[in-house]
Amino acid sequence: MNLKAGGGHRRTLQGKPIMDIDRFKHQHVDILSGIAALRKLAHQGIVDHAVDIAHELKALSTVITTHLAIEDRILYPSLRRSGNAAMASMAQDYQDDMKGIANAFINFARRWSSATMLSRNPEKFRSEANTILRDVHARMVRENREFYPAIEAM
Numbered sequence: 001m002n003l004k005a006g007g008g009h010r011r012t013l014q015g016k017p018i019m020d021i022d023r024f025k026h027q028h029v030d031i032l033s034g035i036a037a038l039r040k041l042a043h044q045g046i047v048d049h050a051v052d053i054a055h056e057l058k059a060l061s062t063v064i065t066t067h068l069a070i071e072d073r074i075l076y077p078s079l080r081r082s083g084n085a086a087m088a089s090m091a092q093d094y095q096d097d098m099k100g101i102a103n104a105f106i107n108f109a110r111r112w113s114s115a116t117m118l119s120r121n122p123e124k125f126r127s128e129a130n131t132i133l134r135d136v137h138a139r140m141v142r143e144n145r146e147f148y149p150a151i152e153a154m
Helices: 022-044 050-080 085-111 115-120 122-152
Strands: none
Touching (some): 022 122, 050 115, 115 122
8 A cells, every 4th residue: 555656665564564655744744834835925915925925825726636636546545445444434534524625725726816816805815814724724734643643553
């Protein structure tokens, strides 16, 4: 069950494969960094930094969309087939929970990907960003603290 990009050697522990989730962890770092960059720009002034915010939001959207696709196509199905009932259930719960967060983020990113839109209604952007980005941030932290350690403990 090596999920490392480009294959690589399977690591084992007592003959059982260990799932390599380093790629997912690195994407979390990128996502959390993107959120921090958006917050910093917004604090410096949404109208004054609308172009930079739109650019950063597009970049963050690309990372999140890629991350979600890999989770949906590889991680969650692998965990459901792992033979570990508790992990299969946890994976299903995490996938179900992420659907609402993902949809909200994708709609947010589409709505605010234009500097013109950001400049026209900066406080609406700020309000939505505070909610959506807080939810994405909390989810990344939760995965880092609970989900990924559980996977690595398999």
